[in-house]
Amino acid sequence: DAGVIQSPRHEVTEMGQEVTLRCKPISGHNSLFWYRQTMMRGLELLIYFNNNVPIDDSGMPEDRFSAKMPNASFSTLKIQPSEPRDSAVYFCASSSSGGEHTQYFGPGTRLTVL
Amino acid sequence: AQSVTQPDIHITVSEGASLELRCNYSYGATPYLFWYVQSPGQGLQLLLKYFSGDTLVQGIKGFEAEFKRSQSSFNLRKPSVHWSDAAEYFCAVGPNAGGTSYGKLTFGQGTILTVHP
Numbered sequence: 001d002a003g004v005i006q007s008p009r010h011e012v013t014e015m016g017q018e019v020t021l022r023c024k025p026i027s028g029h030n031s032l033f034w035y036r037q038t039m040m041r042g043l044e045l046l047i048y049f050n051n052n053v054p055i056d057d058s059g060m061p062e063d064r065f066s067a068k069m070p071n072a073s074f075s076t077l078k079i080q081p082s083e084p085r086d087s088a089v090y091f092c093a094s095s096s097s098g099g100e101h102t103q104y105f106g107p108g109t110r111l112t113v114l
Numbered sequence: 115a116q117s118v119t120q121p122d123i124h125i126t127v128s129e130g131a132s133l134e135l136r137c138n139y140s141y142g143a144t145p146y147l148f149w150y151v152q153s154p155g156q157g158l159q160l161l162l163k164y165f166s167g168d169t170l171v172q173g174i175k176g177f178e179a180e181f182k183r184s185q186s187s188f189n190l191r192k193p194s195v196h197w198s199d200a201a202e203y204f205c206a207v208g209p210n211a212g213g214t215s216y217g218k219l220t221f222g223q224g225t226i227l228t229v230h231p
Contacts (some may be wrong), residue, residue: 004157024189031217043204043221052217100146100165101208102215105157 004106011086018080035091082113115129120222135190137205147188148206200229
């Protein structure tokens with residue numbers, strides 16, 4: 001199994017630009033989670049989906065953040081416009097109800113907004 | 115609401131010494147419990163998990179954890195630490211089979227482990 005795949009691994013952009021992070025969950029998993037990790041705030045859950053439907057987006061910091069899951073094998077997290085305080089590592093994780101909800105994490109995308 | 119507390123932000127041990135990382139949780143029923151490890155620049159990797167049955171669970175890399183219901187704890191242990199174990203460790207709690215939160219996990223703040231040669 002390829003595991004959770006995230007792209008890009010590193011992204012450097014300028015303030016005001018649109019940023020799109022991508023995630024491919026493990027095949028057969030029906031829940032997908034987006035997290036943000038910073039030194040100051042630790043690991044934060046931003047949003048999660050079940051069967052492609054957003055369940056809880058209360059962790060999304062602002063309207064500048066949006067996430068979609070158009071099908072079971074792809075999700076995006078978009079920031080528009082980006083700001084320097086969005087600099088962080090963004091992780092995607094997936095799980096299956098058949099696997100007692102064990103979450104498997106991708107390698108993360110390190111985002112730097114200048 | 116469920117919560118997870120890792121009382122130790124940073125622990126330093128000598129290589130070859132034993133290790134115990136503490137984790138306490140608050141949850142209305144018997145939860146699923148997890149330990150993850152994160153090496154610098156890496157994602158979170160599952161070390162072990164407890165769902166039911168034997169309260170002492172074995173994981174990868176020689177780690178084990180013991181679920182103690184009376185103490186609401188799930189402490190991680192290793193008898194002899196290696197330099198490569200230096201990393202950040204996260205305890206997490208999730209819903210049991212009767213939960214409806216679609217697998218959402220609550221994570222502790224993490225414990226950073228430093229290993230001295």
